[in-house]
Amino acid sequence: MSNRSLIGEFTKGLIEENATFRMVIGMCPTLAVTTSMVNGFWMGLAVIFVLTFSNVFVSVLRKVTPDEIRIPVFVILIAAPVVIVELVMNAYLPDMYRVLGIFVPLIVVNCIIIARAEAFAYRNSVIRSAFDGLGIGTGFMLDLMLIGAIREFLGTGTVTVGSMVFPPKPLFEPMAVMLTPPGGFVTLGILMAVLNILVQRSASKKAKVEA
């Protein structure tokens, strides 16, 4: 059982237990859909929805789920919200659905969602699980948007949000390689390395203050 406050359950997903940079899971969509910030936003929104509902379903049924067959049960409980997202997206956002392609149905096998079901929702109350799902999902969405914004900026020279384009004209020759798979791998690798350096710095500062 977790002893955080409800707000704490939400905010831990943003930094402390961030899916991409701290737990390093669910990497396939992280790299595949982040060719622009808007793609990252919609993919993130889909994951928030699925994660919140799958966490709630798993938590509601946690006392009647036999231990031996819990993984197949989780998979079915996760598949239900994924199908809902798929149908809704196909109906109301057909263009985005086409861009995200098979990665929308593949949310079903995303490690983040199974990991949260197994590690959190199966052991905690319904309300806590809902906040945990919202928090981890929001953290994941912010990761996707950050990576998407960096790749879009370097790859096309601008970042487009709706009808706004920033900066209005590319400031440099766009590097198209950032939009291809190699660019995705390298961007995420360098971001993680930078984060590691920041964490080490703050840790050594803390050590100095204590000494």
Added chain:
Amino acid sequence: MKFISIMLAGVLTSNFIFMQYLGLCAFVGLSEQFETAIGMSGAVIFVMTFASTVAALFEQFILVPFGLEYLRTIAYILVIAAFVQLVEIFLKKTAPSLYKALGIYLPLITTNCAVLGVAMLNVKNDYGVLWGTVNGLAGALGWSLAIVIFAGIRERWKFMNIPAALKGFPLALISTGLMSLAFLGFSGLFKTVLN
């Protein structure tokens, strides 16, 4: 001709790891040792090939005739999970030595997005049962090629002096990126062969 083009595409030009980002968790997680990588490759080749057959049969004889295409995601994941379980039981009884070699990797494959991904791609490309199976085999071979090469590279890290901030995942991702850049070069070759 179609056989050659599907095989070439699966292994080189649209390699699952380097070009389509499928099955990355297992790729990074199980590539630290050469033997582990080989074991996982065997299991993936076996499961992915036959899972695409089973999924394509399911599509052709159950989902389409009854108009249930909208349940595809749920149906496929259940079919794959059941298939993996079946393979596990079958191997345990009939080929214990093979089971010992692949056993621990089999449950991991259920949540490997490459297996569900190839089944989805087969539907998207309208491949049917036969070509779907070929595509599954090709994708699995490409995945195995990637993880075996990568495991070879990773084993050498032990003797190198790596900056602390790059250790582990960051360096793994950057080297995957460089390998992916190399595989990008194959796209030209494929066009030449076809024309």
